[in-house]
Amino acid sequence: MAVKKITAAAEFLNKFSHLFRCPICHEPMTAVFNSLRCASGHEFDLSKKGTLYFLNHQIKTEYGTDMLAARGRMIRSGLFQPLITLIQSWLPQQSDFLLDVGCGEGSFLTQLATQQPGAKIGFDISKPGIYLASNRPSDQTLWAIADLTNLPFADQSATTILNIFSPSHYQEFARVLQPDGTLIKVIPGSQYLQELRHRFLPDEKIAYSNHPVQQRLNDEATILQQQHLHYTYPLKDTNQFTDLMVMSPLEWQASNDQKAELLAHPFAEITIDLEVIQAKFH
Template sequence: MSFIDLLAHHSGVLRCPLCLGPMRTVESRSIVCGSRHCFDISKLGYVNLLNRSMQSKYDKRLFDSRRRMAVSGFFEPLNQALVEGIRGRHSPGQPLTILDAGCGEGSLLSGIRMKLEQDLCHPPLAVGIDLSKEGISLAAAEYKGAMWFVADIANCPFASRQFHFVLNVLSPANYTEFQRIAAAGGTVLKVIPGSEYLMELRDLLYKGSARKTYSNDHTLAQFQKYFERTEVKRVRYRVSLNPSLLDSLVDMTPLSWGVTEQQRQKALQLCGTAITVDFMVLLGQSL
């Protein structure tokens, strides 16, 4: 189903980011609210719903690198864990709506949607938002089975209680908004780095500094304050990367932000070394 068709069928999930009123599509060219706030539909198949210009550190090079890593299967164990988490909390035969808050270039949400389609009589509604126009442009150009929006998670452009599942993967969170847009009894799945995440790369880049180690204790404690029936699942595995993929890994991770070219070249010497991938998947029920 095209983006326009999805909008026509599911326009009720949206609310205007300016006046918070409901929105509708207009002649397949834009969406508009009752106060006449109008947002154009891109030819690629997404809508920019930001009410002001906002900067993001994430650029096209980073998203291109992340997609190459996704296509290589680098994230597959994590994707499978998220699918299993959704299956475990979804009632068979019931509708399924998923929001990926901080979706980047869309590969994770698209992969999850396709896996879940195998279980359902009707395809799930998959919606991705990100602050980066570059990321959403890539998502919309490549993945046509979902709705994509440039939007701010601190002002989610959705009516309340719309999503059975809210994903937030390696991205900033806004738990107040997640509580508002999650359906009653819905689930928020947040992915954070584990203590051993990319520890070989971290050791090379930050040996002798405080950034060599990582703790997610504060993030876990905050999550547990907002959501009930909290579960924590660890996804840990090791992969060896060829030079091209190792280069993409360095490009995609914020760990490399601010490093010197000498440090970067040193990191690329990890080719053939098993890299530790360590995630914590937090699952919590909305009130």
């Protein structure tokens, strides 16, 4: 018989409660039945899906179920397989705690964690994303809704932080990482999804640069290694093309007429252009 999600999550908390700290008073937390509780009495209960909610207020996000489900299907179809293979080669063989910041619907962490020992936690501010993630079978993985500017994790607890297509808070990352721990950050390059950009955006917005993001990381951390990934991915069918359109925020800037025209005349492949960086904090 399959173990209930809330039961598996409670076992996770019992085993790994030392990884957490209270996001309200910043004190250590202990597992109490289906909850985490600090000495000051702040308590965070597991949902029936085995997820934890650490926010003290609702955060509105446009990353909804349809968008994140489409993204998950594209990740699992192999759209980012070269990226996953590269990151797997950079992950340590021994790991106490792998943390995915801004995990979305969890497909990256689920695939990357298959060979990783220790605890795995993915969190996002999108409740639909975390609920989708909780439907994935995963070993020693917990999903949570949290704020990256106030991480509910203990000082020097994480072996690796993943930060894939997501905002960063380097002060918190440095606090949570172990002294020899590393950050793996993925930044879209200037040609990322360029076929969609050319069809959806006005001319003045097609070109862009993430140089400021790269420079900020250079200022905050020591770059251990960096690799540029550039390739095209063939789109197999109409369903996959539709998922590609829905998975990106680029769709938010397109009119219904633009989307209908693109579906009527789809392109055959999409460009993936990424900077993958492993860094260590000073």
